[in-house]
Amino acid sequence: MDVPELLESASLLVPEETATENDLTVRDIWDHLVRDEWEIALGLLEELGDARSLPLAFWEEVAEAADHLGLERSAAWCHWRCSEIRNGMIRADLTLLPAAEGRRTTPISGAGVLRPMWDIGHLSPTGEHAVSIAALWVENTPTLEPGGRATVRLVPLTPSHWTHVRPDQQITMHENRSAAGTAVVLEVRLPDTAEPTG
Numbered sequence: 001m002d003v004p005e006l007l008e009s010a011s012l013l014v015p016e017e018t019a020t021e022n023d024l025t026v027r028d029i030w031d032h033l034v035r036d037e038w039e040i041a042l043g044l045l046e047e048l049g050d051a052r053s054l055p056l057a058f059w060e061e062v063a064e065a066a067d068h069l070g071l072e073r074s075a076a077w078c079h080w081r082c083s084e085i086r087n088g089m090i091r092a093d094l095t096l097l098p099a100a101e102g103r104r105t106t107p108i109s110g111a112g113v114l115r116p117m118w119d120i121g122h123l124s125p126t127g128e129h130a131v132s133i134a135a136l137w138v139e140n141t142p143t144l145e146p147g148g149r150a151t152v153r154l155v156p157l158t159p160s161h162w163t164h165v166r167p168d169q170q171i172t173m174h175e176n177r178s179a180a181g182t183a184v185v186l187e188v189r190l191p192d193t194a195e196p197t198g
Contacts, residue, residue, distance in 0.1 A: 003068045006068070007033055007041050013057060018052045020047040020050075056082060080135075084153070089188075090156070096180060096181040098147035108136070111142065115136070116175050119171060138151075170182060
């Protein structure tokens with residue numbers, strides 16, 4: 001499919017009553033599609049997708065359109081949302097250790113590149129803390145500085161390791177044996193479900 005077909009197909013997967021915070025709806029997207037304003041339509045589709053849980057097919061089509069348009073950040077976000085649907089998602093309030101206290105001295109990328117280890121309460125057979133891996137996306141900012149705090153989205157590499165995680169639980173981020181930061185869980189979404197816990 002070409003870009004207009006992908007955007008039209010994705011827009012058909014959005015319920016008509018869905019609206020963004022600015023009261024934009026699917027009708028607004030169609031107005032932009034008629035005028036060949038594909039990037040604007042794509043941006044509005046992303047906003048609508050963030051306003052409501054939409055199916056995997058929606059995010060796949062928007063991701064493909066973003067890839068065709070060369071919109072790297074949008075494409076990365078849409079592919080990320082596909083991963084959230086497949087693997088589940090944990091939103092958390094993360095605070096990184098300051099550079100003087102931790103090993104990290106440079107900012108982390110906010111676009112889902114980092115895949116740190118997380119202490120989420122599992123123990124190894126020998127009784128030591130065991131870690132699980134989850135990719136990290138920082139909401140509303142391209143990077144997070146050492147000592148910084150932000151809301152993050154985690155996509156587990158092995159979703160079954162994370163089924164016990166609940167809102168208000170504290171988890172610890174590791175990039176090596178030492179802690180890199182701590183996070184308080186805000187929301188948990190299991191794979192292939194739109195229903196959050198908490």
